[in-house]
Amino acid sequence: MKLRYFSLEEFNRASSNPCPEPLIANALEILSVADAVRHVYGNPLRILNGGGYRNPEFNAKFLGKKNSLHLQAMAVDLRPVNNCNDAEILKIQAIVEDLLMKKILPTRSLLGVGVYLRGDNAAFIHIDVRKGVKARWEDK
Numbered sequence: 778m779k780l781r782y783f784s785l786e787e788f789n790r791a792s793s794n795p796c797p798e799p800l801i802a803n804a805l806e807i808l809s810v811a812d813a814v815r816h817v818y819g820n821p822l823r824i825l826n827g828g829g830y831r832n833p834e835f836n837a838k839f840l841g842k843k844n845s846l847h848l849q850a851m852a853v854d855l856r857p858v859n860n861c862n863d864a865e866i867l868k869i870q871a872i873v874e875d876l877l878m879k880k881i882l883p884t885r886s887l888l889g890v891g892v893y894l895r896g897d898n899a900a901f902i903h904i905d906v907r908k909g910v911k912a913r914w915e916d917k
């Protein structure tokens with residue numbers, strides 16, 4: 778699937794170092810999911826600094842979990858460019874769930890979806906492609 782809104786370049790700019798070659802397929806998969814969500818949302822989203830690939834050192838800097846899917850380039854953290862607030866994050870979460878239910882996301886993986894309701898200009902949503910069970914969480 779061709780990316781319309783996101784790119785590997787943006788994914789890499791959010792990191793301390795480029796996504797390693799063996800993980801690029803993972804990055805393209807989660808970016809394709811993000812792209813589909815962005816399309817329905819209809820407003821620009823950006824990848825947070827630290828919200829793309831993380832090597833272990835970079836992950837530690839962001840207090841990421843040791844088994845964070847950012848280490849596998851299977852996760853992305855997003856927020857709206859304009860109107861970044863909790864309500865918009867919940868709107869994006871609803872779009873992810875709706876697309877999942879309709880089975881029209883460009884992935885066969887179950888998704889992890891975490892919403893971080895931290896108010897204006899601080900809220901964001903984490904989405905990841907993961908094997909096994911789906912995961913949902915909310916953090917304030």
Ligand SMILES: [Zn+2]
Nearest residue numbers: 852853854903
């Ligand atoms: Zn994340």
